[in-house]
Amino acid sequence: MSKQKINIKDVAARAKVHPSTVSRVLNPTTRSMVSMDVADRVQKIADQMGYARSSLASGLRTGKSFTVGVIIPDLSNPVFPPVVRGIERALGAEGYIAILADSDNSQRSERAIFDSLKARSIDGLILATAHIDDPVVSACVAEDLPVVLVNRTVDAHDVTEVINNDDLGIELAVSHLTELGHRRIAFLGGPMDTTTGRDRRRTFERLGREGQFSFDPDICVNCAAFTEAAGHDGMNRILRHEGAFTAVVASNDLLAIGCYDALAECGLACPDDVSVTGFNDMRFVDRLSPPLTSIHIQHDQLGVQAANLLLEEIRDDKAPRKTVRLDPELIVRGSTAAPSTSS
Amino acid sequence: MSKQKINIKDVAARAKVHPSTVSRVLNPTTRSMVSMDVADRVQKIADQMGYARSSLASGLRTGKSFTVGVIIPDLSNPVFPPVVRGIERALGAEGYIAILADSDNSQRSERAIFDSLKARSIDGLILATAHIDDPVVSACVAEDLPVVLVNRTVDAHDVTEVINNDDLGIELAVSHLTELGHRRIAFLGGPMDTTTGRDRRRTFERLGREGQFSFDPDICVNCAAFTEAAGHDGMNRILRHEGAFTAVVASNDLLAIGCYDALAECGLACPDDVSVTGFNDMRFVDRLSPPLTSIHIQHDQLGVQAANLLLEEIRDDKAPRKTVRLDPELIVRGSTAAPSTSS
DNA sequence: TTGTAGGCGTTATCAC
DNA sequence: GTGATAACGCCTACAA
Numbered sequence: 001m002s003k004q005k006i007n008i009k010d011v012a013a014r015a016k017v018h019p020s021t022v023s024r025v026l027n028p029t030t031r032s033m034v035s036m037d038v039a040d041r042v043q044k045i046a047d048q049m050g051y052a053r054s055s056l057a058s059g060l061r062t063g064k065s066f067t068v069g070v071i072i073p074d075l076s077n078p079v080f081p082p083v084v085r086g087i088e089r090a091l092g093a094e095g096y097i098a099i100l101a102d103s104d105n106s107q108r109s110e111r112a113i114f115d116s117l118k119a120r121s122i123d124g125l126i127l128a129t130a131h132i133d134d135p136v137v138s139a140c141v142a143e144d145l146p147v148v149l150v151n152r153t154v155d156a157h158d159v160t161e162v163i164n165n166d167d168l169g170i171e172l173a174v175s176h177l178t179e180l181g182h183r184r185i186a187f188l189g190g191p192m193d194t195t196t197g198r199d200r201r202r203t204f205e206r207l208g209r210e211g212q213f214s215f216d217p218d219i220c221v222n223c224a225a226f227t228e229a230a231g232h233d234g235m236n237r238i239l240r241h242e243g244a245f246t247a248v249v250a251s252n253d254l255l256a257i258g259c260y261d262a263l264a265e266c267g268l269a270c271p272d273d274v275s276v277t278g279f280n281d282m283r284f285v286d287r288l289s290p291p292l293t294s295i296h297i298q299h300d301q302l303g304v305q306a307a308n309l310l311l312e313e314i315r316d317d318k319a320p321r322k323t324v325r326l327d328p329e330l331i332v333r334g335s336t337a338a339p340s341t342s343s
Numbered sequence: 344m345s346k347q348k349i350n351i352k353d354v355a356a357r358a359k360v361h362p363s364t365v366s367r368v369l370n371p372t373t374r375s376m377v378s379m380d381v382a383d384r385v386q387k388i389a390d391q392m393g394y395a396r397s398s399l400a401s402g403l404r405t406g407k408s409f410t411v412g413v414i415i416p417d418l419s420n421p422v423f424p425p426v427v428r429g430i431e432r433a434l435g436a437e438g439y440i441a442i443l444a445d446s447d448n449s450q451r452s453e454r455a456i457f458d459s460l461k462a463r464s465i466d467g468l469i470l471a472t473a474h475i476d477d478p479v480v481s482a483c484v485a486e487d488l489p490v491v492l493v494n495r496t497v498d499a500h501d502v503t504e505v506i507n508n509d510d511l512g513i514e515l516a517v518s519h520l521t522e523l524g525h526r527r528i529a530f531l532g533g534p535m536d537t538t539t540g541r542d543r544r545r546t547f548e549r550l551g552r553e554g555q556f557s558f559d560p561d562i563c564v565n566c567a568a569f570t571e572a573a574g575h576d577g578m579n580r581i582l583r584h585e586g587a588f589t590a591v592v593a594s595n596d597l598l599a600i601g602c603y604d605a606l607a608e609c610g611l612a613c614p615d616d617v618s619v620t621g622f623n624d625m626r627f628v629d630r631l632s633p634p635l636t637s638i639h640i641q642h643d644q645l646g647v648q649a650a651n652l653l654l655e656e657i658r659d660d661k662a663p664r665k666t667v668r669l670d671p672e673l674i675v676r677g678s679t680a681a682p683s684t685s686s
Numbered sequence: 687t688t689g690t691a692g693g694c695g696t697t698a699t700c701a702c
Numbered sequence: 703g704t705g706a707t708a709a710c711g712c713c714t715a716c717a718a
Contacts, residue, residue, distance in 0.1 A: 361706075364703085367704090376704090404709075
């Protein structure tokens with residue numbers, strides 16, 4: 001049975017060489033130090049015996065664990081699974097694995113997770129949880145732990161990040177609506193302590209001030225979280241105002257879904273009475289009724305590039321911090337239409 | 344700076360005690376062996392210095408890593424994220440963490456992932472990927488690695504499993520339809536190499552033979568995968584047959600969505616022409632058009648219980664293998680209605 | 687090219 | 703109750 005864990009010494013004994021020789025053979029970097037015939041023989045025996053290096057022991061010795069932490073704010077938000085898959089695929093290709101943790105949108109548990117990850121001597125960290133002012137990010141920087149932010153970023157530090165071009169995203173949404181003829185546009189924003197929440201709102205305001213439509217702060221709300229419930233709530237706040245509007249830009253698809261609910265409760269039809277745009281183009285929004293016009297972000301690439309940049313930094317201390325900004329795309333579906341002339 | 348990792352020796356030096364004493368203090372199990380005052384002092388100093396035990400070193404010495412592997416067939420299938428969250432929550436509460444891997448529905452990569460996990464000396468494994476005959480499960484059993492299957496199971500081994508009561512699920516779907524008056528019911532099944540695929544079909548057939556409706560193998564197909572595309576394809580195969588039917592039982596929500604597409608392409612309306620039931624009640628199926636009648640399974644509990652049973656087995660070699668079968672619930676929505684009298 | 691020896695940080699075991 | 707010692711499995715100067 002392979003029940004019994006076999007180690008480098010066992011292999012050495014069978015191959016009649018010293019354990020260090022076996023170590024050298026099994027290590028791509030040092031393999032060239034050993035003669036071809038011995039190397040082949042050792043390799044064959046190791047395979048036969050089903051030897052597998054203990055990453056604990058080798059990690060202890062070398063200080064590298066080939067393990068990366070990944071913290072996600074909410075795995076049940078369909079934006080993240082594809083990002084996670086991208087991360088895993090890219091890491092796996094290089095022999096790294098991911099410890100995944102869900103912070104449940106709580107900064108406190110993010111911190112706790114971070115501490116627990118540190119104790120496991122991870123080689124690096126990918127954070128999808130960044131807040132504008134984020135102690136975990138600061139800690140990584142202070143401790144020189146390689147870290148890459150994905151989707152969201154922070155203000156303070158020079159940290160590698162792979163984010164969506166949110167300016168472009170909001171521009172696409174707004175110009176789509178203005179081209180349809182909308183002039184009074186409401187905004188359903190996200191939490192202002194995240195860059196995605198804040199920056200999408202900023203861009204929206206800027207476009208308003210630039211005259212692309214008539215900006216009215218009364219119909220621009222910030223939601224407490226990127227959830228359907230928060231979107232529902234936020235939309236109700238907008239509806240309470242007098243300000244007429246013919247369209248809503250939601251800064252996230254879940255908010256848009258909450259918006260759908262609030263509109264329906266008021267007897268407003270989408271897109272006949274109000275057009276709605278989402279953001280992220282998460283899975284299944286094409287099957288809502290009406291199918292949601294949204295801003296498609298490159299979920300997969302977000303993950304893949306984050307992982308690859310992290311590996312670069314792990315391998316090279318001095319690798320410069322980078323910012324990758326991926327361009328999104330407007331996907332027009334049934335939730336947007338020209339404003340009805342009657343309104 | 345805490346940049347410099349501090350270890351048990353550093354703490355010992357500062358506290359003027361032997362490293363083993365520090366180890367004893369920091370270890371809940373052995374803390375009682377040391378006098379209260381020394382324990383307190385050491386603890387305080389350790390906290391001050393920001394000491395964090397190296398889980399690598401301690402794992403190497405003790406043979407326990409407090410790490411569990413989790414293999415998921417497809418994280419982008421919305422059934423799994425809540426299961427994963429349940430797993431993580433339960434593991435985290437006990438100081439364990441999860442290495443998550445997505446096998447991409449491929450048995451080959453499942454095997455590769457398994458090997459890579461083994462090398463990381465995980466304490467146990469949770470598999471959501473089980474096939475009826477699964478070499479990875481066999482390997483776990485052979486090597487005495489604690490393993491828990493979730494959602495799907497295997498035939499051959501006596502392995503702890505946390506699964507949905509699929510018999511009940513199909514019964515709920517079928518009796519809902521027969522109560523509505525349906526007599527000719529089609530079946531859109533999953534891959535026959537998974538227990539979920541096979542057993543749901545078996546139950547469906549049994550109910551047919553028992554006379555609950557008229558069973559017709561021509562309108563019962565097995566899909567190659569639990570995906571929309573496979574469901575679409577499968578439904579087309581059903582539609583090609585002469586056999587008239589007024590309802591479809593899909594053995595998974597993604598298949599049901601594919602079914603929606605195929606029906607729409609044929610100009611058949613749901614539920615007016617054909618009623619459809621899904622299975623899993625994954626997130627957002629309540630927002631499809633029409634909202635999908637589905638079998639709600641306890642996603643979260645599936646994960647939580649799997650994690651807890653795994654912890655039991657990790658802690659006690661001799662813990663008996665258990666089977667937990669969670670009862671699902673029928674959620675009636677807009678995709679089912681009485682058959683139209685015209686058909 | 688291969689062997690030797692020491693240590694990564696922790697803890698089990700023995701001795702005091 | 704505390705200290706000393708060895709070992710978990712691996713890697714890497716250094717020596718031969």
